[in-house]
Amino acid sequence: MNFSKIRSEAVSDWERFKSKERAHILVGTSTCGRAAGALEVLDALTKKIEQRGIDAEIAQVGCMGHCYAEPLVIVAKPGLPAIAYGYVTPGMASVIVDNCLLKDDPCLEFALGALEDNELIPTIYDMPRFEYENRLILRNCGDIDPQNINHYIANGGYATLESIFKMTQKGLIDCIKKSGLRGRGGAGFSTGEKWEITKNAPGKATYVICNADEGDPGAFMDRAILEGDPHAVIEGMIIAAYGVGASQGYIYVRAEYPLAVQTIQHAIDQAENLGVLGHNILGSKFNFEIEVFRGSGAFVCGEETALIASIEGRRGMPYNRPPYPATRGLFGMPTVVNNVKTFATAPLIVDRGANWYNSIGTESSKGTAVFALAGKVVNTGLVEVPMGTALRSVVNDVGGGVPHGKKFKAVQIGGPSGGCLPESALDLPVDFDSLTEAGAIFGSGGMVVLDEDNCMVEAARYFLDFTQKESCGKCTMCRLGSKHMLNMLEDIVHGNGKIEYLDLLTDLAADIEEGSLCGLGKTAPNPVLTTLRYFHDEYEAHIIEKRCPALSCKDLIAYYILPDKCERSCDACVGICTAEAIFSGKKRIKVVDQDKCVKCDTCVAACPPEYSAIIRVSPASAVPETEKRPEKAK
Amino acid sequence: MAQAKVKLTINGQEVEAKSGDMILWAALDAGIFIPNLCAIRDKDHPQTGCRLCLVEIEGYDKLITACSEPVIKGMVVKTNTERVDRIRHTAFELLMSNHNIDCKNCVQNGSCALQETASKLKYKLKPERLPSIVRSLPIDDSHPLFTYDPNKCVLCGKCVWACEQSGAGELQFAFRGIDTVISTLGGVPLVQSGCKGCADCVTVCPVGALVLR
Numbered sequence: 122m123n124f125s126k127i128r129s130e131a132v133s134d135w136e137r138f139k140s141k142e143r144a145h146i147l148v149g150t151s152t153c154g155r156a157a158g159a160l161e162v163l164d165a166l167t168k169k170i171e172q173r174g175i176d177a178e179i180a181q182v183g184c185m186g187h188c189y190a191e192p193l194v195i196v197a198k199p200g201l202p203a204i205a206y207g208y209v210t211p212g213m214a215s216v217i218v219d220n221c222l223l224k225d226d227p228c229l230e231f232a233l234g235a236l237e238d239n240e241l242i243p244t245i246y247d248m249p250r251f252e253y254e255n256r257l258i259l260r261n262c263g264d265i266d267p268q269n270i271n272h273y274i275a276n277g278g279y280a281t282l283e284s285i286f287k288m289t290q291k292g293l294i295d296c297i298k299k300s301g302l303r304g305r306g307g308a309g310f311s312t313g314e315k316w317e318i319t320k321n322a323p324g325k326a327t328y329v330i331c332n333a334d335e336g337d338p339g340a341f342m343d344r345a346i347l348e349g350d351p352h353a354v355i356e357g358m359i360i361a362a363y364g365v366g367a368s369q370g371y372i373y374v375r376a377e378y379p380l381a382v383q384t385i386q387h388a389i390d391q392a393e394n395l396g397v398l399g400h401n402i403l404g405s406k407f408n409f410e411i412e413v414f415r416g417s418g419a420f421v422c423g424e425e426t427a428l429i430a431s432i433e434g435r436r437g438m439p440y441n442r443p444p445y446p447a448t449r450g451l452f453g454m455p456t457v458v459n460n461v462k463t464f465a466t467a468p469l470i471v472d473r474g475a476n477w478y479n480s481i482g483t484e485s486s487k488g489t490a491v492f493a494l495a496g497k498v499v500n501t502g503l504v505e506v507p508m509g510t511a512l513r514s515v516v517n518d519v520g521g522g523v524p525h526g527k528k529f530k531a532v533q534i535g536g537p538s539g540g541c542l543p544e545s546a547l548d549l550p551v552d553f554d555s556l557t558e559a560g561a562i563f564g565s566g567g568m569v570v571l572d573e574d575n576c577m578v579e580a581a582r583y584f585l586d587f588t589q590k591e592s593c594g595k596c597t598m599c600r601l602g603s604k605h606m607l608n609m610l611e612d613i614v615h616g617n618g619k620i621e622y623l624d625l626l627t628d629l630a631a632d633i634e635e636g637s638l639c640g641l642g643k644t645a646p647n648p649v650l651t652t653l654r655y656f657h658d659e660y661e662a663h664i665i666e667k668r669c670p671a672l673s674c675k676d677l678i679a680y681y682i683l684p685d686k687c688e689r690s691c692d693a694c695v696g697i698c699t700a701e702a703i704f705s706g707k708k709r710i711k712v713v714d715q716d717k718c719v720k721c722d723t724c725v726a727a728c729p730p731e732y733s734a735i736i737r738v739s740p741a742s743a744v745p746e747t748e749k750r751p752e753k754a755k
Numbered sequence: 756m757a758q759a760k761v762k763l764t765i766n767g768q769e770v771e772a773k774s775g776d777m778i779l780w781a782a783l784d785a786g787i788f789i790p791n792l793c794a795i796r797d798k799d800h801p802q803t804g805c806r807l808c809l810v811e812i813e814g815y816d817k818l819i820t821a822c823s824e825p826v827i828k829g830m831v832v833k834t835n836t837e838r839v840d841r842i843r844h845t846a847f848e849l850l851m852s853n854h855n856i857d858c859k860n861c862v863q864n865g866s867c868a869l870q871e872t873a874s875k876l877k878y879k880l881k882p883e884r885l886p887s888i889v890r891s892l893p894i895d896d897s898h899p900l901f902t903y904d905p906n907k908c909v910l911c912g913k914c915v916w917a918c919e920q921s922g923a924g925e926l927q928f929a930f931r932g933i934d935t936v937i938s939t940l941g942g943v944p945l946v947q948s949g950c951k952g953c954a955d956c957v958t959v960c961p962v963g964a965l966v967l968r
């Protein structure tokens with residue numbers, strides 16, 4: 122079948138789906154939506170619609186980015202603007218069917234906003250985040266049914282296949298080079314150059330591998346793309362394969378992503394059936410097949426040489442580079458390894474041109490950046506902004522800032538091997554080079570916001586604990602160096618730190634960075650180095666004063682009930698304390714028995730907010746003298 | 756095939772080496788010591804795990820592992836700069852902090868690569884800056900020919916390679932992070948593994964982890 126025929130069939134399928142004559146409903150059922158209960162909502166909608174005999178089409182779509190408001194449902198009914206509903210429960214879903222679909226009540230009380238201009242309610246595009254957002258890599262996520270290749274094609278998908286076959290390999294690679302595209306897997310290497318090296322490297326077979334290991338805790342943009350727009354990745358891989366002359370591709374997905382594995386496999390099958398993938402693609406002489414490889418989900422397997430070892434059936438341990446995979450990769454052959462987002466970008470560049478892409482972003486970082494916003498921020502979820510957007514805008518305008526009136530303290534960027542940047546760094550533009558200069562890395566795009574309640578020493582300890590455990594164990598620096606650093610951090614948060622640790626941490630960090638075999642070791646000290654650089658006073662407070670400024674390290678705090686704030690007749694704290702550490706003292710004022718307190722923090726939550734009588738103090742020795750528990754009550 | 760020779764400079768001394776040979780072997784052949792634990796001459800992919808062989812090469816920003824970098828004509832290598840020494844001393848201290856230092860009672864005493872490194876580079880065996888991270892893993896003495904003491908193992912991986920080459924391919928790396936060990940497939944005692952008894956693993960072990968009974 123030729124492509125214009127494929128496309129016209131796809132377009133009519135899409136138009137039928139989008140038809141204004143008939144109601145259609147989208148439910149975000151990516152892993153993030155499912156975790157919030159999207160399948161139950163989908164089920165409720167389906168049943169209710171059937172029960173009421175309504176003619177409506179329901180489609181499951183990928184992540185729309187607004188993960189904080191999930192489950193998300195979009196309803197487009199003839200005569201009403203398309204409306205997005207957030208935090209939908211099965212109960213609300215029934216109400217929406219009855220009131221909105223059956224009658225004409227748009228259920229505005231559940232609405233996040235409309236998706237088109239109208240008289241009734243503001244659109245979601247009026248939210249401040251849309252001033253900054255530019256969804257290129259996530260262009261289709263949440264809009265199309267990822268299981269339906271026609272939706273992708275009708276929205277411009279696979280159109281580049283027609284144009285690349287008219288280009289030479291060199292012409293195609295030059296186009297990618299000229300666009301300035303840099304890999305989204307972390308290091309930001311020029312994609313065009315990587316493809317060129319691979320194409321020119323001697324060797325029979327050439328492979329294309331999509332790196333979807335995504336081992337960073339908290340990062341899920343690659344999963345969202347595979348689940349929400351799998352064909353964009355496939356199309357990108359075909360473009361790369363044509364450019365470098367490869368006929369075999371692999372998608373390395375962690376096995377912990379079952380929905381992503383299933384979605385991408387389904388997409389591959391559909392693409393092969395339509396003839397846009399596989400043998401003689403679109404009647405050309407070009408063959409390219411893709412196999413899904415399920416990784417065992419080790420962080421280090423995201424490192425390209427370890428990933429290749431893993432596909433070859435060996436233990437996922439990094440190898441020395443050079444040789445880089447581009448010259449000697451899978452089975453010893455030249456191999457392109459790119460990130461999911463890198464591949465998903467390639468079709469846009471071929472379609473709209475290198476100059477178009479080159480005009481987005483900054484001088485040295487082109488295009489957009491996708492972040493998974495998490496932690497102490499109002500709008501958690503996926504965001505995509507042009508490179509060069511100020512970090513402050515991402516956190517405050519797109520992310521909605523820190524909730525509950527708390528003070529921002531830091532943002533951890535780039536996953537466990539990234540860095541913690543303070544308030545003063547918020548005016549930095551997000552791009553590869555600025556972040557590296559500030560001590561963080563672009564990394565995978567994890568972005569965790571920390572507020573005044575987060576201890577920065579503990580944050581560093583947390584991330585180093587992760588990388589330490591994920592070290593493949595091969596290289597001395599990483600296996601042992603990061604363990605020594607971790608031990609020191611543990612001493613510090615437990616109040617056993619020594620002041621000479623600070624110099625030793627700095628020295629070891631420098632040596633590990635310089636002496637490690639792979640990127641895991643080289644970047645593992647980053648959280649420690651950045652917190653030492655920007656939050657040195659917190660380290661000193663822990664070590665010298667045994668004080669945790671964030672009042673978070675258990676061994677350095679104590680609980681105290683302010684006598685003049687305690688309501689006395691209320692027994693909430695006494696009742697909730699499982700350690701029986703709180704007793705009623707004189708005049709029924711509650712007192713914490715420090716010997717019994719296990720610092721579980723439950724009493725703080727139990728004390729009614731109008732009293733807020735229980736506070737944490739640090740150092741623990743700063744607790745005022747309190748009355749002792751009467752003998753008999755003991 | 757006769758291999759072409761190239762000339763390079765190591766620590767100011769002119770050295771001749773086979774083209775394609777790694778710097779490490781060129782240096783050792785010329786009598787210039789570069790500490791190394793994991794390098795194997797015949798191994799295709801150098802392990803580059805111990806990080807002791809790092810050197811400076813003119814024209815390169817980064818330190819380079821001598822065991823993985825082929826010689827090039829005219830190359831200028833330095834193995835004894837302050838920068839090199841700082842990093843490899845740290846690597847050595849790290850290894851020793853995790854090594855059961857018991858030379859007196861060790862079969863390998865006198866022929867141990869750790870002792871050799873310490874004496875040639877004037878390092879102390881016991882790390883000064885770092886506390887020891889003790890491992891107290893059980894010694895595998897199930898095999899009639901040799902024993903394996905994981906508490907002395909430096910995880911160089913030579914035994915894994917030797918077992919692949921001439922043995923039964925029974926040895927492998929297992930676990931991650933600080934818990935990484937060399938283990939038989941399935942973690943069974945050596946005698947229950949498919950070991951054929953070639954004991955090549957013992958021959959290649961640079962320390963006292965794998966020793967004959």
Ligand SMILES: Cc1cc2nc3c(=O)[nH]c(=O)nc-3n(C[C@H](O)[C@H](O)[C@H](O)COP(=O)(O)O)c2cc1C
Nearest residue numbers: 304305306332335336423424425459460463640641
């Ligand atoms: C410890 C470690 C983990 C990594 N994990 C990933 C990953 O999950 N996904 C990814 O695309 N790249 C990861 N990388 C980077 C890859 O090695 C490689 O550079 C990247 O896949 C190249 O793709 P790009 O050019 O599109 O960025 C990791 C690197 C290191 C050192």
Ligand code: FES
Nearest residue numbers: 791803805806822
């Ligand atoms: S000998 Fe080169 S890294 Fe071990």
